Amino acid sequence: MNRDGLELLRRGAGILGVEIEAQLPAFEQLFTLLQEGNERLNLTALRTEEDIVLKHFVDSLTCLRGSYLEGPLTVMDLGTGAGFPTFPLALVKPQLQFTPVDSIRKKVEFVRDTAVQLGLSQVTPLVGRAEALGRSADHRDRYDRVVVRAVASLPVLAELALPLLREGGLLVAQKGAITPEELNAGRRAAGEVGGKVQVVDPFELPVSGDARTLIVIEKLKPTPSKYPRREGVPNAQPLF
Ligand code: SAM
Numbered sequence: 480m481n482r483d484g485l486e487l488l489r490r491g492a493g494i495l496g497v498e499i500e501a502q503l504p505a506f507e508q509l510f511t512l513l514q515e516g517n518e519r520l521n522l523t524a525l526r527t528e529e530d531i532v533l534k535h536f537v538d539s540l541t542c543l544r545g546s547y548l549e550g551p552l553t554v555m556d557l558g559t560g561a562g563f564p565t566f567p568l569a570l571v572k573p574q575l576q577f578t579p580v581d582s583i584r585k586k587v588e589f590v591r592d593t594a595v596q597l598g599l600s601q602v603t604p605l606v607g608r609a610e611a612l613g614r615s616a617d618h619r620d621r622y623d624r625v626v627v628r629a630v631a632s633l634p635v636l637a638e639l640a641l642p643l644l645r646e647g648g649l650l651v652a653q654k655g656a657i658t659p660e661e662l663n664a665g666r667r668a669a670g671e672v673g674g675k676v677q678v679v680d681p682f683e684l685p686v687s688g689d690a691r692t693l694i695v696i697e698k699l700k701p702t703p704s705k706y707p708r709r710e711g712v713p714n715a716q717p718l719f
Pocket of ligand 1: 561586
């Protein structure tokens with residue numbers, strides 16, 4: 480990462496109030512590994528230094544708004560892709576135990592290799608689909624938090640994530656601008672799967688000013704056993 484990239488990262492994190500000075504070398508290493516991985520595996524559409532720093536690193540750190548990720552917590556990152564938001568969050572919050580999940584094996588292998596190279600032993604990547612994990616005894620009702628970025632619409636996320644949470648656990652969904660229709664459908668879906676939308680927090684991505692919304696759904700009671708429906712159905716036929 481060149482000097483401009485480092486300054487952009489410092490500036491973005493500074494606006495968010497996230498202290499990253501000690502982690503800058505690790506972010507530089509992550510940047511290099513991501514570029515190498517992209518050349519081999521075509522992992523992410525974001526290629527320029529500015530895009531990677533702002534739209535992967537700083538953007539992932541915005542999940543820390545509102546302090547829903549404080550303390551020792553188990554966190555599933557659903558649909559992690561090349562490891563976002565897991566990596567930036569794991570670098571600055573070492574007390575979080577991450578399970579980044581994706582259905583695409585080559586992405587998870589990249590995340591696994593990268594976690595080892597960064598020395599992040601608290602990151603345990605997993606190949607799988609949310610629909611299957613949500614019905615497996617090893618993962619259902621287990622996690623303190625599920626974080627998601629850029630995976631699906633809110634009603635789909637509610638059905639995929641709530642079964643994985645323990646009661647009292649939180650889905651922290653980082654999205655772009657959300658329409659009233661999607662939010663309304665998300666509220667209804669959350670109710671159907673045992674949860675409630677507790678927070679809708681619109682904000683701007685530092686530096687670029689792009690619209691973002693952090694949405695928090697709390698699991699209040701057990702998710703009915705018929706959810707999640709079988710693979711592909713939540714997306715093809717959203718609950719609302
Ligand atoms: N969260 C990453 C980010 O913000 O850069 C990746 C976003 S990418 C657009 C969405 C990822 O979610 C893809 O890698 C896809 O394979 C994964 N995904 C979508 N639906 C999934 C499901 N039901 N179970 C597991 N992974 C899923």
